[in-house]
Amino acid sequence: MSVLVVVExxxxxxxxxxxxxxTAGRNLAKQINTTMEAxxxxxxxxxxxxxxxxxxxxxxxxxxxxxLVDFGPEAWGESVAQVxxxxxxxxxxxCGTDSGHEVIAQVAARLDLPASMNCIEFDAAFDGxxxxxxTRARWGGSLLENAQLDASIKLVxxxxxxxxxxxxxxxxxxxxxxxxxxxxxxxxxxxxxVERVAGVTLATxxxxxxxxxxxxxxxxxxxxEELAGLLGGIVGCxxxxxxxxxxxxxxxxxxxGTRIAPEIYIxxxxxxxxxxxxxxxxxxxxxxxxxxxxxxxxxxxxYAVIGDLHKVVPAISEEIRRRRGQ
Amino acid sequence: MNILxxxxxxxxxxxxxxxxxxxxxxxxxxxxxxVSPHEECAVEAAVQLVEKHGGEVTVLTLGxxxxxxxxxxxxxxxxxxxxxxxxxxxxxxxQRTATAISSAIxxxxxxxxxxxxxxxxxxxxDSCGYQVGVRAAVKLxxxxxxxxxxxxxxxGVATIRRESDAGQELYKLPLPACIGVREGINLPRYPTMKGxxxxxxxxxxxxxxxxxxxxxxxIQLQRPPERVSNTQILGTGPEAASAVxxxxxxxxxxx
Numbered sequence: 001m002s003v004l005v006v007v008e009x010x011x012x013x014x015x016x017x018x019x020x021x022x023t024a025g026r027n028l029a030k031q032i033n034t035t036m037e038a039x040x041x042x043x044x045x046x047x048x049x050x051x052x053x054x055x056x057x058x059x060x061x062x063x064x065x066x067x068l069v070d071f072g073p074e075a076w077g078e079s080v081a082q083v084x085x086x087x088x089x090x091x092x093x094x095c096g097t098d099s100g101h102e103v104i105a106q107v108a109a110r111l112d113l114p115a116s117m118n119c120i121e122f123d124a125a126f127d128g129x130x131x132x133x134x135t136r137a138r139w140g141g142s143l144l145e146n147a148q149l150d151a152s153i154k155l156v157x158x159x160x161x162x163x164x165x166x167x168x169x170x171x172x173x174x175x176x177x178x179x180x181x182x183x184x185x186x187x188x189x190x191x192x193x194v195e196r197v198a199g200v201t202l203a204t205x206x207x208x209x210x211x212x213x214x215x216x217x218x219x220x221x222x223x224x225e226e227l228a229g230l231l232g233g234i235v236g237c238x239x240x241x242x243x244x245x246x247x248x249x250x251x252x253x254x255x256x257g258t259r260i261a262p263e264i265y266i267x268x269x270x271x272x273x274x275x276x277x278x279x280x281x282x283x284x285x286x287x288x289x290x291x292x293x294x295x296x297x298x299x300x301x302x303y304a305v306i307g308d309l310h311k312v313v314p315a316i317s318e319e320i321r322r323r324r325g326q
Numbered sequence: 327m328n329i330l331x332x333x334x335x336x337x338x339x340x341x342x343x344x345x346x347x348x349x350x351x352x353x354x355x356x357x358x359x360x361v362s363p364h365e366e367c368a369v370e371a372a373v374q375l376v377e378k379h380g381g382e383v384t385v386l387t388l389g390x391x392x393x394x395x396x397x398x399x400x401x402x403x404x405x406x407x408x409x410x411x412x413x414x415x416x417x418x419x420x421q422r423t424a425t426a427i428s429s430a431i432x433x434x435x436x437x438x439x440x441x442x443x444x445x446x447x448x449x450x451x452d453s454c455g456y457q458v459g460v461r462a463a464v465k466l467x468x469x470x471x472x473x474x475x476x477x478x479x480x481x482g483v484a485t486i487r488r489e490s491d492a493g494q495e496l497y498k499l500p501l502p503a504c505i506g507v508r509e510g511i512n513l514p515r516y517p518t519m520k521g522x523x524x525x526x527x528x529x530x531x532x533x534x535x536x537x538x539x540x541x542x543x544x545i546q547l548q549r550p551p552e553r554v555s556n557t558q559i560l561g562t563g564p565e566a567a568s569a570v571x572x573x574x575x576x577x578x579x580x581x
């Protein structure tokens with residue numbers, strides 16, 4: 001009996017999402033009076049056991065197989081499924097990331113168990129014996145669902161960024177599990193990888209200057225590029241812009257684009273539909289520039305300028321240059 | 327090559343999602359419906375692959391009779407066959423849906439041969455369950471990768487490109503395979519008038535399937551706490567520039 005956390009790592013480096021999952025796992029284990037255990041996939045993650053025990057795991061199951069070098073959703077899912085069969089946890093918690101969802105979905109399919117993704121809260125009255133009730137995020141977080149998971153082993157993922165990582169050091173036992181992998185799960189390993197060029201990205205930039213339908217054309221993004229450049233930021237856009245072919249999808253902020261959390265989000269000519277808002281709502285500050293005082297984004301933003309972005313944005317750049325004495 | 331694309335009919339919400347009084351559904355009284363965004367791109371990806379390699383695209387959905395609208399949308403941009411797994415009332419859960427889809431695929435393949443590719447969306451826009459495609463693939467015993475931002479086919483192998491925090495990953499799956507597609511893999515085309523007319527003539531095959539409910543049960547929907555912002559209007563028009571730069575200084579992003 002335990003709560004088992006599936007640790008996400010990239011070639012032996014633990015991801016930040018894992019720390020939240022471990023913290024949530026420890027809290028839930030305490031609630032149902034059991035221990036929190038963890039599973040790592042691949043021998044290149046063995047060295048993580050100390051870092052994992054720092055978050056309170058009492059046992060780390062290390063799934064080993066010669067093929068487990070890089071990520072592969074099917075091999076990872078099958079490996080975790082075998083550890084689950086062996087250790088019989090009450091709850092299994094995965095990371096609420098694309099690959100975290102994918103691994104838990106694979107585990108669920110292989111064990112024929114239900115799974116609840118993107119959980120943000122678990123029932124405080126859960127004692128380990130009854131069905132697990134939880135709140136999970138739908139529509140990218142703009143709607144919540146109270147749900148019930150009725151199964152011998154409850155499989156969930158924790159929505160990313162919902163639990164702040166807190167350490168609780170202990171000493172973990174290490175249990176090596178030599179998993180057996182059928183050739184059928186060997187196809188989907190990463191075969192090659194092009195590393196991201198270091199530098200500011202849409203997801204990490206402290207300043208994002210974004211344009212929506214109101215910008216009007218691909219060319220009209222010029223002044224937004226200029227403002228972003230002056231502030232060391234990045235240009236983003238809404239789905240309407242991508243659909244019009246004005247900018248590449250890699251610039252899209254939203255439910256099906258990139259989730260951002262900059263120091264300031266400057267939203268120009270964006271109405272703030274749900275699809276867009278869920279990608280931008282984690283921004284620490286939002287400045288909306290819009291002709292419509294009643295636009296959804298204006299009512300939700302901390303700051304707004306009412307006016308035509310085609311005039312306001314160049315004026316801001318001009319003021320920045322003036323103060324810098326340029 | 328023969329490609330099946332599984333799509334879902336979802337509401338197209340604007341600025342706010344309202345729920346019905348009993349908390350069981352999204353209130354769609356004033357909403358239109360669409361193909362879930364990742365799946366719209368999956369349809370386009372399938373049509374492009376068939377344009378390049380030959381073959382045909384079949385589209386499948388599970389829903390009530392109204393979901394025929396989304397099948398016809400897919401047909402208007404290039405799918406030539408459409409299959410509806412009819413269900414009544416509430417959405418089926420992920421386990422039940424995946425069982426129905428894999429059973430339907432097995433039945434379709436017995437009649438017409440194997441689909442080289444079965445495409446899904448990475449996750450549905452409304453329920454965000456992230457699992458129907460994976461479950462169906464495991465039931466069919468086919469390899470599956472989610473999150474595809476690029477698909478190339480050569481010599482019976484699908485090369486899949488996807489993005490991660492670390493960079494761009496390449497996967498190679500032997501056909502037949504299943505793939506979950508992400509928005510951004512392409513820019514879906516608009517239907518032409520000719521396509522719209524052709525879509526009206528596509529016969530929709532109804533495949534009735536029964537499947538048992540799974541273990542995840544929705545109890546109630548709720549709206550998250552409203553973000554109440556006492557928006558501070560910094561000014562009107564270009565004259566507000568100075569106040570904006572003052573704010574940038576205050577936030578430490580102007581140096």
